[in-house]
Amino acid sequence: MGDILTVEGLTKTYAGGHQALKKVDLSINEGEILALLGPNGAGKTTLISIICGISTATSGTITVGGFDHARDFRAARDLIGLVPQEINLEPFETVMNSVRFSRGLFGKPKDDARIEEILKLLSLHDKKDSRIMTLSGGMKRRVLIAKALCHEPRILFLDEPTAGVDVELRKDMWEIVARLKETGVTVILTTHYIEEAEAMADRIGVISNGEILLIEEKDALIKRLGQKELFIELSEQIETVPAGLNADGLRVENGGLVYAYDTQGDSTGITGLLADLREAGLQLVDLSTRQSSLEDIFVDLVKEDAQ
Amino acid sequence: MNWNAIKAIYRFEMARTFRTLLQSIISPVLSTSLYFIVFGAAIGSRIDQVEGVSYGAFIVPGLIMLTVLTQATSNASFGIYFPKFIGTVYELLSAPISFIEIVIGYVGAAATKAFMIGMIIFVTAHFFVDLEIAHPVWMMVFLVMTCLSFALLGFIIGIWAGNFEQLQLVPLLVITPLVFLGGSFYSISMLPPVWQTITLFNPVVYLISGFRWAFFDVADVSLVWSVVAILGFMGACLAAIGWIFRTGWRLRS
Numbered sequence: 247m248g249d250i251l252t253v254e255g256l257t258k259t260y261a262g263g264h265q266a267l268k269k270v271d272l273s274i275n276e277g278e279i280l281a282l283l284g285p286n287g288a289g290k291t292t293l294i295s296i297i298c299g300i301s302t303a304t305s306g307t308i309t310v311g312g313f314d315h316a317r318d319f320r321a322a323r324d325l326i327g328l329v330p331q332e333i334n335l336e337p338f339e340t341v342m343n344s345v346r347f348s349r350g351l352f353g354k355p356k357d358d359a360r361i362e363e364i365l366k367l368l369s370l371h372d373k374k375d376s377r378i379m380t381l382s383g384g385m386k387r388r389v390l391i392a393k394a395l396c397h398e399p400r401i402l403f404l405d406e407p408t409a410g411v412d413v414e415l416r417k418d419m420w421e422i423v424a425r426l427k428e429t430g431v432t433v434i435l436t437t438h439y440i441e442e443a444e445a446m447a448d449r450i451g452v453i454s455n456g457e458i459l460l461i462e463e464k465d466a467l468i469k470r471l472g473q474k475e476l477f478i479e480l481s482e483q484i485e486t487v488p489a490g491l492n493a494d495g496l497r498v499e500n501g502g503l504v505y506a507y508d509t510q511g512d513s514t515g516i517t518g519l520l521a522d523l524r525e526a527g528l529q530l531v532d533l534s535t536r537q538s539s540l541e542d543i544f545v546d547l548v549k550e551d552a553q
Numbered sequence: 554m555n556w557n558a559i560k561a562i563y564r565f566e567m568a569r570t571f572r573t574l575l576q577s578i579i580s581p582v583l584s585t586s587l588y589f590i591v592f593g594a595a596i597g598s599r600i601d602q603v604e605g606v607s608y609g610a611f612i613v614p615g616l617i618m619l620t621v622l623t624q625a626t627s628n629a630s631f632g633i634y635f636p637k638f639i640g641t642v643y644e645l646l647s648a649p650i651s652f653i654e655i656v657i658g659y660v661g662a663a664a665t666k667a668f669m670i671g672m673i674i675f676v677t678a679h680f681f682v683d684l685e686i687a688h689p690v691w692m693m694v695f696l697v698m699t700c701l702s703f704a705l706l707g708f709i710i711g712i713w714a715g716n717f718e719q720l721q722l723v724p725l726l727v728i729t730p731l732v733f734l735g736g737s738f739y740s741i742s743m744l745p746p747v748w749q750t751i752t753l754f755n756p757v758v759y760l761i762s763g764f765r766w767a768f769f770d771v772a773d774v775s776l777v778w779s780v781v782a783i784l785g786f787m788g789a790c791l792a793a794i795g796w797i798f799r800t801g802w803r804l805r806s
Contacts, residue, residue: 260806295806298647301806318792320555320649328647334640338572344567393644 250276250325250432251401253296256306258292258456266292270306270454274401279315279423279433280461281447283544287308290436291331294403298328311400316457324352327394331405334471335385339380341370341389344378364371364395384415389420393429402426404435408442429527440544455550467543475536476504476516481529492518543550558650561657566632570666574786578670579630581620585674588616589681592738603740604771609682611720614765615737618699621671622732622757625700626724629663629707634714646805648798652798660708671696684768692767698783703728705790712803731757741773756782
């Protein structure tokens with residue numbers, strides 16, 4: 247499937263001189279779920295705000311469904327729905343009226359049947375005549391999603407959909423996103439929870455300090471950067487790497503040996519290591535391996551970027 | 554032009570008016586009735602006539618203007634400030650609409666509400682005094698133009714305001730004194746000569762004078778100046794809004 251959204255050379259410099267985005271390039275495939283992962287202040291919300299028209303870019307171009315985001319802003323914005331990070335809702339309105347208002351704002355004719363379908367999808371239907379202020383936090387978030395979906399956008403932005411939400415609601419949100427994907431909506435979400443990106447996304451982008459450090463298929467990312475570590479427990483504890491062993495990738499931890507290797511490399515070097523161990527006369531008690539998680543990858547990337 | 558968006562904003566704002574019926578419609582009517590009792594019946598009974606019009610009737614146009622100006626301004630300023638305050642403004646900014654639709658929606662609703670209140674006071678006034686309108690069409694033109702131009706002013710204030718205090722500042726400190734000193738309750742010719750000259754710098758004088766002319770065919774300043782003043786004021790507000798639109802001032806970071 248083709249690109250539904252492309253961002254080229256997007257920069258944003260605030261009046262105070264702070265550069266929130268530095269030449270960001272990004273393209274989103276239609277129908278995918280992309281998670282933008284990054285620490286607080288990385289530029290995630292700025293990026294989304296510019297794409298959705300809430301902030302203006304300093305330079306760069308954005309194309310949405312073939313429409314230039316500045317020149318054809320009506321056609322471009324028509325394709326986009328935004329669920330903001332904060333619960334920004336009119337407290338005294340009913341759910342139904344609030345969603346009706348959003349649909350009207352996007353230029354769509356009144357269609358209560360369609361709105362009710364969306365409310366059903368979000369398990370909000372029985373609350374349609376409730377005032378928003380009487381709803382729980384999780385329900386309010388769903389109202390925000392309903393408002394973003396009511397004009398039938400093809401791209402949905404979720405800005406930190408689960409920030410400050412309890413575990414159960416978070417799982418709920420993941421389920422809703424999965425359901426949306428089935429309806430063909432492209433979803434771009436930001437998060438600083440790695441497990442969230444791991445659970446939901448098809449692709450993951452890592453953003454830090456206003457730059458996209460990488461963007462890749464989730465599985466490939468975990469594989470490519472996935473280092474594995476082999477823990478070798480010995481019958482006699484050691485303090486230094488014994489002479490006669492190739493010290494590359496080898497270190498001592500808790501009196502045992504730890505060997506880090508790349509699962510994607512031409513040769514992992516495990517066979518050679520084991521042979522060397524026998525040569526050195528070391529007795530093995532146990533072996534175990536550990537695959538690095540997305541979190542390790544993320545922390546490594548952000549650390550490298552900071553240096 | 555995104556007409557559905559204008560309709561949505563307009564409806565949403567009008568719904569708020571009717572939801573807060575007591576505060577938005579009944580209270581201005583009540584306070585105007587009190588003015589009638591105090592100035593019209595109590596004090597007015599001691600004043601014979603002003604410019605050939607009974608004092609009770611004389612103050613009607615001024616009272617309508619007083620309420621319409623403050624209502625148009627405060628409704629429009631609140632209408633656009635509230636979404637900024639609670640954060641729902643993100644929706645206006647991300648929707649496929651331009652600033653023109655936003656202005657028409659909010660200003661239109663605020664002007665409608667002010668117009669309704671003006672008409673309610675007009676009808677209420679009939680219970681207190683006998684009224685015959687000399688130029689009914691002009692009366693409507695002045696009323697509509699005033700509603701619109703002060704709703705535009707209110708919109709600008711709402712965009713500018715960073716907190717509720719600032720939101721109240723202009724209506725309270727600028728508009729109310731200007732209206733009171735603009736001849737709502739007296740004819741300018743009743744002032745000492747120095748004050749007559751100073752008063753001519755008050756733009757509201759021209760509005761009230763024109764509006765009163767439409768009622769009784771008597772005016773403090775010429776009709777032409779009244780029309781020029783209201784058109785000039787409206788033009789200034791539109792220019793300011795045009796500038797806000799181009800720069801995204803206080804709306805888009």
